[in-house]
Amino acid sequence: MPAHVAIIMDGNGRWAEQRGLPRSAGHRAGNVAAREMVYGALEIGLRHLTLYAFSTENWQRDTEEIVAVLEAIRRELDEGPVRDLDVRQRWSGNPGKLPEELVRSLLREERRTRARTGLTLTVCLNYGGRDEITRTAAALARAARAGDVDPDLIGEDDFARHLPHPDMPDVDLLWRTGDEQRTSNFLPWQATYAELYFTPGHWPDADRRDLWQAITAYGRRRRRHGAAPLVSPRKPAVPTRPE
Incomplete structure (x- = not known):
């Protein structure tokens, strides 16, 4: 059972185009699929779920599609059923360029749900992995200038402590829908050792059963993190009697 599953929710626009619908309809359908993943995660006791909702790219x-995506996310924060579940909601990304009303909704839900102990749901919005690493390096440089850390002794733990969410565990399973096989600047620090899982279907067609299938596939993999596989000791050869 993974502790942290991260999902690149790809294929909303293509899903809509195949049905002769505007791309905004695909993003609305994608929000329904995201709810399904939250329900499925709660049912099996997953601790962390991170969704890639909108990238810096x-x-x-x-413009019309961007407005539709961001407005759908804001409505979900303000009115969606997830807000009444045992879900701690957080967001990760750069507030720059985002509508002020959306940022207020994001911060409000973070404050309102911070004491919840069920699933931690992190929505990555205006998020880019390189942007996150750059901003973290800047924070670490400020700490070094202030004398809080020794530049000559900086290690991985020091860097991790200056990430926007230093308590976010490493990603165990990174799943991407939409028949693309790349990680697209998503959680490069946290997903260094993630198991990668790609599926051809578009995101709006996914439901909680697909999440469970992804976790089942994860459970069949052997994770060694660079260590050599364990080898059972060979039984000593039984000497043969000379003829």
């Missing part, structure tokens, strides 16, 4: 899309 997604600003290159059509």
